[in-house]
Amino acid sequence: MGSGTREKFDNPVVDWVDERLPIFTLMQREYGVFPTPKNFNYFWNFGAILMFMLVVMIVTGLFLAMHYTANTELAFDAVERIMRDVNGGWLMRYIHMNGASFFFIAVYLHIFRGMYYGSYKAPREILWILGVVIFLLMMGTAFIGYVLPWGQMSLWGATVITNLFSAIPVVGEYIVTLLWGGFSVDNPTLTRFFALHFLLPFVIFAVVFLHVWALHVTGSNNPLGIDTKGPQDTLPFHPYYTMKDTFGLIVFLIAYAAVIFFFPNSLGHPDNYIPADPLVTPAHIVPEWYFLPFYAMLRAITFDIGVPFTDIVIISAKLGGVIVMFSSILIWVVLPWLDSHPIRSAKYRPIFQKLILILLVDFIFLGYLGAEAADAKYFGIPVNYFGLAATAYYFLFFLVFLPVLSKLEKGREMPPSINEAVTSKGH
Amino acid sequence: MKRTLLTALAVLAVVPFQSAQAAGDSVTPPHKYWGFHGYDGTYDKAALQRGLKVYREVCSACHSLKRIAFRNLADLGYNEDQIKAIASEYTIQDGPDEEGEMYDRPGIPSDYFPSPFPNKQAAAAVHGVMPPDLSLITKARKYGADYVHAILTGYEAAPEGKKLQPSQHWNKYMPGHVIAMAAPLSDELIEYEDGTPMTVDQYARDVAEFLTWAAEPEMEDRKRIGLNVLLFLTIFAFVMYGVKRKIWADVH
Numbered sequence: 084m085g086s087g088t089r090e091k092f093d094n095p096v097v098d099w100v101d102e103r104l105p106i107f108t109l110m111q112r113e114y115g116v117f118p119t120p121k122n123f124n125y126f127w128n129f130g131a132i133l134m135f136m137l138v139v140m141i142v143t144g145l146f147l148a149m150h151y152t153a154n155t156e157l158a159f160d161a162v163e164r165i166m167r168d169v170n171g172g173w174l175m176r177y178i179h180m181n182g183a184s185f186f187f188i189a190v191y192l193h194i195f196r197g198m199y200y201g202s203y204k205a206p207r208e209i210l211w212i213l214g215v216v217i218f219l220l221m222m223g224t225a226f227i228g229y230v231l232p233w234g235q236m237s238l239w240g241a242t243v244i245t246n247l248f249s250a251i252p253v254v255g256e257y258i259v260t261l262l263w264g265g266f267s268v269d270n271p272t273l274t275r276f277f278a279l280h281f282l283l284p285f286v287i288f289a290v291v292f293l294h295v296w297a298l299h300v301t302g303s304n305n306p307l308g309i310d311t312k313g314p315q316d317t318l319p320f321h322p323y324y325t326m327k328d329t330f331g332l333i334v335f336l337i338a339y340a341a342v343i344f345f346f347p348n349s350l351g352h353p354d355n356y357i358p359a360d361p362l363v364t365p366a367h368i369v370p371e372w373y374f375l376p377f378y379a380m381l382r383a384i385t386f387d388i389g390v391p392f393t394d395i396v397i398i399s400a401k402l403g404g405v406i407v408m409f410s411s412i413l414i415w416v417v418l419p420w421l422d423s424h425p426i427r428s429a430k431y432r433p434i435f436q437k438l439i440l441i442l443l444v445d446f447i448f449l450g451y452l453g454a455e456a457a458d459a460k461y462f463g464i465p466v467n468y469f470g471l472a473a474t475a476y477y478f479l480f481f482l483v484f485l486p487v488l489s490k491l492e493k494g495r496e497m498p499p500s501i502n503e504a505v506t507s508k509g510h
Numbered sequence: 511m512k513r514t515l516l517t518a519l520a521v522l523a524v525v526p527f528q529s530a531q532a533a534g535d536s537v538t539p540p541h542k543y544w545g546f547h548g549y550d551g552t553y554d555k556a557a558l559q560r561g562l563k564v565y566r567e568v569c570s571a572c573h574s575l576k577r578i579a580f581r582n583l584a585d586l587g588y589n590e591d592q593i594k595a596i597a598s599e600y601t602i603q604d605g606p607d608e609e610g611e612m613y614d615r616p617g618i619p620s621d622y623f624p625s626p627f628p629n630k631q632a633a634a635a636v637h638g639v640m641p642p643d644l645s646l647i648t649k650a651r652k653y654g655a656d657y658v659h660a661i662l663t664g665y666e667a668a669p670e671g672k673k674l675q676p677s678q679h680w681n682k683y684m685p686g687h688v689i690a691m692a693a694p695l696s697d698e699l700i701e702y703e704d705g706t707p708m709t710v711d712q713y714a715r716d717v718a719e720f721l722t723w724a725a726e727p728e729m730e731d732r733k734r735i736g737l738n739v740l741l742f743l744t745i746f747a748f749v750m751y752g753v754k755r756k757i758w759a760d761v762h
């Protein structure tokens with residue numbers, strides 16, 4: 084940063100500041116003239132949307148926190164008071180509550196974009212891994228946030244999910260007690276969750292900073308997955324992408340606003356409008372929609388793994404489920420090494436392209452399964468068999484298909500440069 | 511191949527959730543017409559006032575409505591004097607006074623509807639189960655107002671062979687069908703002065719609308735603001751699209 088030549092700014096105040104702290108030069112270099120591939124499609128919009136959503140969540144969360152009370156006797160009433168008596172309170176809460184959902188819609192599309200166009204491949208591995216870290220932090224933040232209104236699903240969702248950690252050998256019970264601050268999900272759990280829920284978004288902010296930093300070192304990938312070769316392949320970020328991203332953001336906001344103002348509770352579960360009651364278990368405990376695919380993988384493992392012909396259990400069904408669930412995300416960390424095929428974009432990899440689209444369908448299907456009652460059946464077959472099949476495809480894709488394709492798949496013919504591809508398409 | 515996949519995706523997206531609740535031996539309530547549905551729906555103040563009457567004369571014997579203050583009744587079209595009059599019909603326990611004693615006084619607009627039972631245990635002792643607070647009931651049940659209407663009109667004779675306790679009743683729409691609430695409404699039970707039919711169905715509709723207001727008093731504001739926000743964003747989107755097109759014109 085600091086070193087290097089600095090161009091003078093016309094505005095004397097700006098120039099005075101910039102001479103001492105070259106923040107304007109930085110902005111100019113990273114967001115003004117920053118060379119960006121000229122062939123982005125709208126999938127490249129979601130990073131900007133995610134930044135916007137993070138700010139929205141922090142700002143509305145801050146207002147909610149001013150009126151919220153982290154106490155099991157008071158939390159539910161405090162949220163209802165925000166809804167009824169605090170000026171603009173219902174708006175803040177509905178923006179925040181549905182903001183979590185739209186944050187996840189954006190992040191899922193952002194991640195899928197990365198997978199489809201091979202953005203995780205060299206030289207962007209660290210950028211990708213930082214993204215996985217952000218996703219894990221987001222999941223933690225959202226899970227903890229959902230506990231705060233202290234409705235029935237808050238309490239029972241938290242109970243089910245925190246209990247999972249008890250499956251971990253040796254330290255499991257200890258971790259659960261630490262999460263709970265006692266022997267069940269109760270007041271100490273709520274107070275520590277509130278503290279963490281306030282903290283984690285700022286941790287996310289910090290990791291997002293690193294993520295963007297890494298991006299600006301390597302530059303963006305693009306739908307063709309080929310490197311930029313010179314100025315003819317790129318455009319300055321401003322005004323081309325600032326304006327395109329703003330347009331995309333507004334379209335996203337239209338969908339978001341429609342939900343906030345016209346269906347604010349459609350993405351949530353009605354049970355969370357019943358105050359938490361440790362003596363009444365809800366008929367079906369389901370997490371928020373954005374956790375359902377992972378929840379389905381967790382529930383798909385219903386068998387112990389042990390030494391054959393003995394009663395010795397090495398991995399209990401519960402631990403198996405937990406391992407499968409966590410590794411389904413952690414596996415993304417090593418994705419750049421599981422897939423070492425030289426071509427990035429699915430556009431030029433016919434087999435990979437089909438398999439990853441099937442993966443997308445598979446993942447959405449898992450989401451449906453996650454919402455089913457555990458004893459539900461499709462065509463007379465228990466759903467967890469479907470869950471098992473869908474989970475199997477998920478892991479086969481990453482652990483078998485990708486390494487094999489890396490060796491065997493013959494790619495399609497690639498255009499020599501972005502510029503030639505774009506101009507020959509008659510754009 | 512790509513097309514097949516996309517079709518499969520689309521099908522997955524539109525096939526409605528065979529939701530968990532549907533499995534739990536419950537019947538989907540019939541869908542009624544409500545004036546507050548839709549992007550510009552509003553509450554019918556006359557219906558809200560009738561619904562309040564149903565709540566006060568019947569439901570309030572067992573159910574609390576503790577998140578609603580008398581002052582909130584301004585939304586129903588009552589003026590300050592009418593609200594004061596309604597509030598003063600209730601006795602509110604206040605205190606402690608200077609001697610440290612609790613005392614009773616008539617209600618004032620800032621008071622909340624008093625609960626019929628001092629605590630959960632007292633309610634459960636009388637009814638077997640605590641009658642739930644009704645201030646959020648339409649948000650706390652799938653199908654909201656339709657469900658409340660259906661529960662109130664869904665009482666039936668238990669099928670042959672089903673043994674019910676004296677405190678249990680058969681309701682078509684209750685998950686599991688057994689409900690601890692006896693049918694609370696009957697024709698002509700509540701006097702309507704405005705000529706509206708005095709039927710169970712009408713009572714149920716009115717109280718369901720009233721309870722929807724109680725759960726979502728901000729709804730009319732929300733939809734009004736929402737329309738403005740959407741209008742603004744749509745215009746903004748068109749402008750930005752034009753700007754983007756113009757800027758990109760030299761690239762394409």
Ligand code: HEM
Binds near residue numbers: 186
């Ligand atoms: C990564 C960003 C964030 C995510 C994904 C997130 C997610 C959530 C979720 C899912 C809820 C439950 C919504 C509900 O049922 O009402 C919630 C509630 C809450 N969040 Fe956040 N949040 C984020 C950032 C923040 C920040 C930065 C703050 C405070 C500075 C905050 C404060 C609160 C409070 C006070 C509540 C409880 C009030 C309520 O339930 O409406 N959140 N959050």
